[in-house]
Amino acid sequence: GQCLCGKVQVTVSEKPLTSFPTLCCHCTNCKRRSGGIASYAFTVPKQHVSITGSTHKSYQDPDTGSGKPMTRTMCTECGSPVCIIEAASPEDRCLQYGLFAGEVELPRPGVEFFVRDKVGWVN
Template sequence: MTDKTNYAARPEGTQPWIPLGGGSKDGYNDGKEATATCFCGDIQLAFPVTKEGIKGTFVCHCTDCRKVSASMFATNFTVHSDDLRYIRGADKVKTYAQSKTIVEGNTMTNYFCPNCGSLLNRISSGTPTLNYVRVGAVDDLRLHDTLLKPEVEQFVDSRAKWLKPVQGVTQAHGMEYWK
């Protein structure tokens, strides 16, 4: 039997069985929108869960994504800024922006929780109407395997040599897939 204390409380009409991670206890997917929450639960975003709402999904091996994620790559999805909304914590969000290591010379602004440090999304000055949201922040883990499965793996020349290419995913040397 599953211990239901390890799953989010469900708002009326939402899908069940969203496993909890960190301090969040109220992530949801109602079939129209789903949530992404920081590790402590202070900041929560909502985004559309339609193919039309998700503009792209990708694994990125660029040196910026490696450094900002403190990992070997980042897994992201892109959503139009008008389709991303804060449920809570907008007043708490901190930003950090820089452009010195971005391949295309654009300024990337990172939006993160000042309490737990979770990076939730990024915006590039080159594509200011798009948000690059971290898949790992999405509360409904089933979306990681379905709607948010990567379409492309980019900056593959920067991929750690011990990592293998993602099977069935377009391999790109830079951002040419999105142009």
């Protein structure tokens, strides 16, 4: 996968990507970060993930529902969200679906977070 401008490349060594757990988060921060109604991601063990590109940067988000900060990464050139690393599971990488848009079919999320904040018309 890649960011919008192509300067950040993401490779998952274990295939298929759709065999990994999926999640959808409806929290306010994920909505703001994704620019959409939710954030959708594949949860992949870090040993199967390679992220390259000089514009790949991290942001420490202290304002989380769990109270534990998380690392959010993005491309500083185009602004595409790339990855989330949660304090509770530092061995996993939550890779944003948009990186792989057009490459993989979007499966139904395995788990949803902050469902109480879900946009009303989303079923």
